[in-house]
Amino acid sequence: MTIKGKAYIAGIYEHPTRHAPDKSTAQLHAEVAKGAIEDAGLTKADIDGYFCAGDAPGGLWPMVDYLGLKVRHVDSTETGGCSYLIHLGHAAEAIAAGKCSIALVTLAGKPRTGPMPPRAAGAEADFEVAYGATTHNAYGMCAMRHMHDYGTTSEQLAWIKVAASHHAQHNPHAMLRDVVTVEDVINSPMISDPLHRMDCCVVTDGGGAMIVTTPEIAKSLKKPLVRLIGHGEAMKGPRGGKDLDLTYSAGVWSGPRAFEEAGVTPKDIKYASIYDSFTITVLMQLEDLGFCKKGEGGKFVSDGNLISGVGKLPFNTDGGGLCSNHPVNRGGMTKILEAVRQLRGEAHPKVQVPNCDLAIAHGTGGLLGVRHAASTCILERV
Numbered sequence: 422m423t424i425k426g427k428a429y430i431a432g433i434y435e436h437p438t439r440h441a442p443d444k445s446t447a448q449l450h451a452e453v454a455k456g457a458i459e460d461a462g463l464t465k466a467d468i469d470g471y472f473c474a475g476d477a478p479g480g481l482w483p484m485v486d487y488l489g490l491k492v493r494h495v496d497s498t499e500t501g502g503c504s505y506l507i508h509l510g511h512a513a514e515a516i517a518a519g520k521c522s523i524a525l526v527t528l529a530g531k532p533r534t535g536p537m538p539p540r541a542a543g544a545e546a547d548f549e550v551a552y553g554a555t556t557h558n559a560y561g562m563c564a565m566r567h568m569h570d571y572g573t574t575s576e577q578l579a580w581i582k583v584a585a586s587h588h589a590q591h592n593p594h595a596m597l598r599d600v601v602t603v604e605d606v607i608n609s610p611m612i613s614d615p616l617h618r619m620d621c622c623v624v625t626d627g628g629g630a631m632i633v634t635t636p637e638i639a640k641s642l643k644k645p646l647v648r649l650i651g652h653g654e655a656m657k658g659p660r661g662g663k664d665l666d667l668t669y670s671a672g673v674w675s676g677p678r679a680f681e682e683a684g685v686t687p688k689d690i691k692y693a694s695i696y697d698s699f700t701i702t703v704l705m706q707l708e709d710l711g712f713c714k715k716g717e718g719g720k721f722v723s724d725g726n727l728i729s730g731v732g733k734l735p736f737n738t739d740g741g742g743l744c745s746n747h748p749v750n751r752g753g754m755t756k757i758l759e760a761v762r763q764l765r766g767e768a769h770p771k772v773q774v775p776n777c778d779l780a781i782a783h784g785t786g787g788l789l790g791v792r793h794a795a796s797t798c799i800l801e802r803v
């Protein structure tokens with residue numbers, strides 16, 4: 422069964438807050454749910470499917486109760502950063518199979534003013550964390566290996582933050598709005614060699630939500646039509662194939678599946694939302710998805726290709742996780758939201774891609790290069 426064209430994104434909402442000491446996480450979920458339902462022109466009573474991940478307090482049934490929903494299909498797949506990209510694919514499958522017709526998907530978290538989520542979770546976390554195997558260090562290892570194998574430089578990685586900052590300056594809600602230079606990035610404090618502070622995503626409170634529905638219902642609503650035409654998901658772990666190569670992600674499997682289902686190639690993509698927990702995350706995924714050859718990501722990004730209005734692949738035009746918003750390590754939702762804004766023509770005019778009719782939203786969750794999941798969504802304006 423293909424999901425191509427069988428599910429539309431009819432409502433989106435990104436919470437404007439990046440700092441919410443006075444709200445509970447459940448309250449943020451409720452606020453983004455309300456925003457997405459209103460954006461679609463629906464009411465809460467219309468929702469018959471609900472999707473959330475590990476950030477939902479208590480999981481599915483407390484949230485369904487708290488939100489006051491009456492649903493016939495639920496899904497709480499948890500794959501870290503790419504959870505919500507996977508949810509979009511799963512919602513499309515459920516809609517195509519007739520399990521639900523209007524699905525609500527919510528993300529919210531407050532790692533900035535509340536506790537940070539657990540780091541480096543995994544079967545052996547108890548033994549690894551003691552030796553410094555935290556999120557930052559795992560991504561640092563990937564960056565170091567990429568530099569060793571392909572000659573990638575810190576200056577090249579810095580270009581990714583530079584591009585994100587060029588976009589974030591136009592986003593009034595972005596946590597960091599100053600345009601930064603390559604020198605700013607490489608002179609910022611070292612966090613996990615070779616990654617500097619500015620190679621990292623921000624830590625924010627906030628959230629986002631979307632409504633996924635059938636073609637018929639979407640067409641009866643007022644919003645510009647955006648549909649999912651290809652989806653892929655994959656996981657990588659060293660024991661699955663005795664593969665300790667840190668320079669590629671599971672995007673090498675999720676990407677081609679999504680492109681094949683959509684019937685398009687990387688060259689056709691007009692806008693890219695690429696998961697950006699760290700600069701190295703973006704660089705590796707660009708290569709894994711086929712936007713450039715393996716090992717050539719450094720040149721691709723330092724040629725300015727990610728900057729809207731300048732390069733050939735405008736990325737994360739909201740400022741992304743690197744500058745705008747990265748609630749609770751599950752940035753996949755915000756990747757979808759900005760892709761939909763671009764396809765609707767609702768991105769900020771300074772970063773809107775002209776005639777944007779085909780976009781990709783892609784992300785990973787877990788420890789890049791090591792054990793993690795990836796998910797790729799190809800979205801089309803109808």
Ligand SMILES: CC(=O)SCCNC(=O)CCNC(=O)[C@H](O)C(C)(C)COP(=O)(O)OP(=O)(O)OC[C@H]1O[C@@H](n2cnc3c(N)ncnc32)[C@H](O)[C@@H]1OP(=O)(O)O
Nearest residue numbers: 501502556612618619621622623624698750751785786787
């Ligand atoms: C699957 C996944 O998503 S994995 C990714 C999960 N997420 C993460 O790992 C979070 C990564 N980011 C971080 O851990 C933090 O933002 C850090 C370590 C980079 C910085 O934290 P701290 O050193 O505590 O910075 P702090 O909050 O004290 O801010 C100090 C300054 O740095 C700036 N700053 C903080 N974070 C960043 C950032 N990511 N990029 C650029 N500047 C930053 C602040 O604005 C502040 O500037 P100011 O002095 O001009 O006011």
